[in-house]
Structure formats: structure tokens, C-alpha cells
Amino acid sequence: DLVRMIAQWCEDEGYYTSMLALQDEANMKMAEVEQYNTSTLVLRQLILDGNLNKACEILKSPPWKRYKALLFAVERQVFLETVAAQEMQKAFSLLNRRLKPLEAYARSAADFKD
The missing domain is CATH 1.20.50 (Pheromone ER-1)
Known part of the structure; x- marks a missing residue:
């Protein structure tokens, strides 16, 4: 939510490059977290399945x-x-x-x- 607010402020103030850079970095971080969570679930299931x-x-x-x-x-x-x-x-x-x-x-x- 905080990232969205900052991105909105950047857009309102005309800092489009900063807004795009912030969104790209936030999306990359979210993708990393999602990939990590997915692999954690896979690993957990493998261990539980023996x-x-x-x-x-x-x-x-x-x-x-x-x-x-x-x-x-x-x-x-x-x-x-x-x-x-x-x-x-x-x-x-x-x-x-x-x-x-x-x-x-x-x-x-x-x-x-x-």
C-alpha cells in the first residue's frame, strides 16, 4: 500500500520515470517473494510425502x-x-x-x- 501511495504521488508530481522505476522494483520484489513461497510449499510437500x-x-x-x-x-x-x-x-x-x-x-x- 505504501509503495502504491508513493507511486501515486510521483505520478501526481510528474515524476513518471521514478514512478515506473518504483513500480518495476516493487513488482520484481513481489515476484521474488511469490517464487520463494511457491518453492517453500513444494519443498514442504516433498518432505511430508517422504x-x-x-x-x-x-x-x-x-x-x-x-x-x-x-x-x-x-x-x-x-x-x-x-x-x-x-x-x-x-x-x-x-x-x-x-x-x-x-x-x-x-x-x-x-x-x-x-
Whole structure:
């Protein structure tokens, strides 16, 4: 609402270039927020559906790359489910290749030791 009021004032005062620049920037920001919200919903649904490998793929791509702690949590769940399925060779591989590099992002040292 504030952006619309400022844009209206710019138009009323004859600052058309400023008005257009403001509207363009506001629309780009809204598009970024909308895209982020959509990908958040997709990620949430993948996790709830148990499609953890696909969730990990998404977490390794922008804009999710900076959420390493979340990636650690999902990778840890993949590891735990693999252990529960008694696929020990695969679990050991997951531990070394995917979980160990994220050890620093565990909430506590105990999270990684478990």
C-alpha cells in the first residue's frame, strides 16, 4: 500500500520515470517473494510425502543453498531411514558422502554423533 501511495504521488508530481522505476522494483520484489513461497510449499510437500531425495536436490539449488542446517536435517533423515531399512552399505556411503560434509551445520554435536 505504501509503495502504491508513493507511486501515486510521483505520478501526481510528474515524476513518471521514478514512478515506473518504483513500480518495476516493487513488482520484481513481489515476484521474488511469490517464487520463494511457491518453492517453500513444494519443498514442504516433498518432505511430508517422504520424497526426501528430491527435497535434497531442491535444497542444493538457489535460493535454498544457504539453508545448510535444513539440508543437514533432511540428509540425516534419509540416512536414518536407510539404516532402518538395514541397507548398511548405502547408509555408510550416505554418511561419508552427504552427511559428513554438513557436520558443521548440525544443531548440536550430538545430532551428528547419533
